[in-house]
Amino acid sequence: MLVLSKRDIRALYSMKDCLKDVEEAFRAHQEGKTVTPVRIALSAGTGEAATLYMPSFVEPARSMGIKIVSVFPDNPKRGRPAIQGITLLTDAENGEHLALMDATYLTVLRTGAISGVAAKYLARDDARVCALLGAGAQAIGQIQAVMEVRNLAEIRLWNRTREKAEHLAKTIRETRPDWTGTVAVFDRPEQTVRGADIILCATRSTQPLFDGRQIPPGTHVSAIGAYLPHMREVDAALLNRSSKVVVDTREGAMHEAGDLLIPMEAGEWQAEKLYGELGEIVAGNKPGRERPEEITVFKSVGVAFLDTAVAKSVYEKARRLNRGTAIDL
Structure with missing residues (x-):
């Protein structure tokens, strides 16, 4: 399994990359080539704090993935980020777990890219x-x-x-x-x-x-x-x-x-x-x-199919550029 930190991802993946991947993922979804259950928002019990579990399958990427994002609005008062996330990427052909990567930075890019693609067309x-x-x-x-x-x-x-x-x-x-x-x-x-x-x-x-x-x-x-x-x-x-x-x-x-x-x-x-x-x-x-x-x-x-598509693109680029840390679980 390849572990990719926020620093790794920043070094190899740009907003231009993300805009392209997000647009292609929307097209794949429209063609019926994604499966995305409605995400689970699990409340932490008080206030607006919650953890979101977002699985998906993207056929063109031949990948499954799940992104887990915690949104704790009061965290900055404690010196911690309000949003923290990870993504687990799985090979849809053999079930191998390919990568575990930081999703905090990727979520910022992906969410921005959604608005960017919308602005491009609207x-x-x-x-x-x-x-x-x-x-x-x-x-x-x-x-x-x-x-x-x-x-x-x-x-x-x-x-x-x-x-x-x-x-x-x-x-x-x-x-x-x-x-x-x-x-x-x-x-x-x-x-x-x-x-x-x-x-x-x-x-x-x-x-x-x-x-x-x-x-x-x-x-x-x-x-x-x-x-x-x-x-x-x-x-x-x-x-x-x-x-x-x-x-x-x-x-x-x-x-x-x-x-x-x-x-x-x-x-x-x-x-x-x-x-x-x-x-x-x-x-x-x-x-x-x-x-x-x-x-x-x-x-x-x-929507989680975007996260899986983006994660697969990041993984492939990391492999080409020899970035990240390989581990055996």
């Missing part, structure tokens, strides 16, 4: 202003992915704790010293999203972050932070004004996406209005953005 080609609400663990991946698919001129940041947003602004500058655009930190969500072409939501909010009635035509919104039925980042007004509401998978969204489930239960939005899955658009079965004035919404709660 945001306007001339989108230049991106607003990000939330400066937690997933934030940098969101920005990195969108910067790969759109030529951004301005990034706007908001977080409940302003210092975290300011730290993220510094990180963006450090990771992309070649980028000549501007980064600004705002005090309120409504200020941050005003005039934005792309809005990224990456929080654990249980209430809508902004008034969907104020979002102008042509905006693309990606909501990836709320991953449980009681969590919510966007309101029914935005859903009803959108030309296309797209999800990563229908099954996952209808099981866990509070952004959709809460307004459905209140009679404010209907599941029949769901446009489709991102994989349908990637595979060319449905069009993405068709008109500049469309408002588009992408909702993701995460």
